Amino acid sequence: MSRKKAQLSMAEIKRHSGTSPKKTRKRGIPTTRRLMELAVAEAFTGMRVNHGGPFGAAIVRNGQVVATAHNEVIKTNDPTAHAEILAIRRASAKLKTFDLSACEIYATCEPCPMCLAAILWARIPCVYYGCTRQDAEGIGFRDSLFYDIMGGMKTAGILKISRLGRRECLKALREWIRKTDRTPY
Numbered sequence: 213m214s215r216k217k218a219q220l221s222m223a224e225i226k227r228h229s230g231t232s233p234k235k236t237r238k239r240g241i242p243t244t245r246r247l248m249e250l251a252v253a254e255a256f257t258g259m260r261v262n263h264g265g266p267f268g269a270a271i272v273r274n275g276q277v278v279a280t281a282h283n284e285v286i287k288t289n290d291p292t293a294h295a296e297i298l299a300i301r302r303a304s305a306k307l308k309t310f311d312l313s314a315c316e317i318y319a320t321c322e323p324c325p326m327c328l329a330a331i332l333w334a335r336i337p338c339v340y341y342g343c344t345r346q347d348a349e350g351i352g353f354r355d356s357l358f359y360d361i362m363g364g365m366k367t368a369g370i371l372k373i374s375r376l377g378r379r380e381c382l383k384a385l386r387e388w389i390r391k392t393d394r395t396p397y
Contacts, residue, residue: 244340247340248320250277250280250318251280251319251320251342252320254268254281255267255268255283255295256268257282258283258284258287262286262287263282263286263287264282264283264284264286264293265285266283266351267282267283267320267321268280268281268283268319269281269282269295269299271316271336272315273303278303278315279299279303279306280299281295281296281298281301281302283298284298294326294327295327296319296327297327297330300312303315303334304334310333311335311397312334312336313335313336313337316338316340317336317338317339317340319339319340319341320341321341321342321348322341322345322348322355324345326358333397
């Protein structure tokens with residue numbers, strides 16, 4: 213796909229995103245549109261080499277790109293290898309911290325529940341996304357099932373969840389709280 217067509221896709225993504233992030237243009241700091249274009253480029257890269265679905269992400273701190281990634285579920289046979297998860301892992305490794313609260317993430321699609329949870333665990337306070345979960349469902353991705361389960365609307369016949377061995381499991385939690393050298397997160 214030509215650069216011109218990729219830019220048309222960006223316009224379409226922005227139109228459907230429901231948000232219009234403030235553009236900034238300080239010396240050396242790319243606009244939010246350009247940052248989203250990096251995520252889109254990642255999506256095309258991964259998809260075209262069959263690493264996974266058409267999803268990309270970029271993590272930015274103070275206007276500087278820290279990490280980019282694309283979906284690698286097929287390449288790695290890892291169902292958690294979504295673009296946002298991989299970008300978080302790379303950013304955390306590069307910055308040597310699990311706390312990415314000074315960062316923002318640009319994702320080509322609304323984060324699925326797993327990615328949203330990872331974003332929350334990483335403390336990323338700002339998410340910009342292009343396509344909606346409905347857009348993803350329209351091309352065969354089943355995020356709505358996960359939203360239904362997480363929302364308590366559906367579990368019967370899909371997932372069995374049972375509590376087991378609480379007394380033994382609590383021992384690890386109690387030891388954790390007594391540790392004087394623990395790192396809270």
